[in-house]
Amino acid sequence: MQELIPFQEQFFEALTRQDVQGGLTVVQAAVDAGFPAKAVLLHVTIPALDRIGLMQANNEIALSQVFVVARIVDMAIERLNRLMSFRVITTLDERPSLGTVILGSAPGDYHSLGRKIVGTFLKLGGFKAIDLGINVPAARFVDTAVREEAKVICVSALLLHTAEEIKEIRALLRERSLEAQIKLVVGGAVFNADPELYRAVGADATAVNAHSAVTVLKQLVGGMP
Ligand code: B12
Secondary structure, three states, rough: HHHHHHHHHHHHHHHHHOOOOHHHHHHHHHHOOOOHHHHHHHHHHHHHHHHHHHHHHOOOOHHHHHHHHHHHHHHHHHHHHHHHHHHHHHHHHHHHOOOOOEEOOOOOOOOOOOHHHHHHHHHOOOOEEEEEOOOOOOHHHHHHHOOOOOOOOEOOOHHHHHHOOOHHHHHHHHHHHOOOOOOEEEOOOHHHHHOOOOOOOOOOOOOOOOOHHHHHHHHHOOOOO
């Protein structure tokens, strides 16, 4: 969306200045200008954060600064999620629930922004999404899925060693004979970098972003009882 590029630029500049208020003001200005919260999320906040990610990879920004950047982006996402969730609440009666999904970051993984976005998109897509947060032990994923009668466990991982931990969730599903009822879907930067990694960790599917996560889950649960 070309019209949002100036906002993306200003948001990126606020991130590099570590300017919390400035960042939130830019996001609010884009919403006030009439752009939908979803468009602001996809075309302002995420691309600006991706640029910070590139700077991190090139050692152009310190980890302590990335922490502050993530805090600003988190606050912006919370604000945009609230605006989008309002739509979920107002349209809920018209849309039957497609089932429950348990969502969380892999054991040892403290990255949370992408997971939160996936959760919001799943709710908008008609799923009941229960978000367990960061650093979720394998057994907690499975126990919660059983208790909530969830059809899918969604795990977010941005690091290779935390992605490896997902194998434990697959092992528990197998051990408890739950593989037919509960599907395992994974995502995050590390899976986008290696499209075959999801199979290696024992997942049923992956998706490159929050939008395609909804499509993948709908396909996956479509044939399930
Ligand atoms: C912000 C950030 C942090 C913040 C996180 C704060 C927070 N609240 O989340 C902090 C500062 C804490 C951090 C810490 C670390 N980080 Co960091 N971080 C990032 C950064 C810059 C952005 C991540 C992000 O939020 N992206 C934006 C979101 C929207 O994208 P996303 O998570 O990929 O999610 C999208 C898709 O992947 C998908 N998706 C995500 N989850 C799921 C789940 C499912 C089921 C599905 C279907 C889809 C899906 O949909 C999302 C929305 O479209 C990335 C760089 C990057 N470009 O990824 C590095 C990055 C991920 N971090 C990295 C590293 C190395 C670390 C540290 C190890 C640093 C260190 N030296 O200590 C620690 C590890 C901490 C831990 N144990 O988790 C590396 C990982 C390299 C690798 N693959 O091994 C990266 C890639 C930076 C780099 N280039 O070096 N980090």
